[in-house]
Amino acid sequence: GAGVSQSPSNKVTEKGKDVELRCDPISGHTALYWYRQSLGQGLEFLIYFQGNSAPDKSGLPSDRFSAERTGGSVSTLTIQRTQQEDSAVYLCASSFGLEKYTQYFGPGTRLTVL
């Protein structure tokens, strides 16, 4: 595809349920990032991948959050036992490499936990 795609675009779930958010980066981009943006807030870094490896998981808010990337392409962010404070827009970005390469953002997944 031409850009980063994310699915679903919207997800409404009940407290305590597990959710999976998907990110499909731009073809050829080796780096992939997950961010979270709560209403009226800035972007909160969650995790990044270089290839299939996640060297920095320090941003994950709790052990309920996990992410994986397979084949150096698609990534999945999983939130277990969702809580209301998990409600936010989850943004994925990819870049050709690290350091100075531009991050291109996907449209985001709006997660609402009831």
Add this chain to the structure above:
Amino acid sequence: QKEVEQNSGPLSVPEGAIASLNCTYSDRGSQSFFWYRQYSGKSPELIMSIYSNGDKEDGRFTAQLNKASQYVSLLIRDSQPSDSATYLCAVRTGGYQKVTFGTGTKLQVIP
């Protein structure tokens, strides 16, 4: 102290004026600096990146970096109503791939 600080605004400027957006950062080891624009309900899009002290110009946009003062700014000349958005400052620290974003400054360009 926040790692990346921005005035939340809103910053209101009349159409045609220069808008000046400011950002300070705490880590002296920071190497790469970015300005993103985010329209309401949309994803951020990159406007400018800057890596060296001084000014970098691209069309109506000029990014300014002063590493000694740990300060980066974005000037928008001839502001247009379509420039009304939230502008996010982002900083990457050398040796790390994490990019830290400020909370953004909301710019309103009044016709």
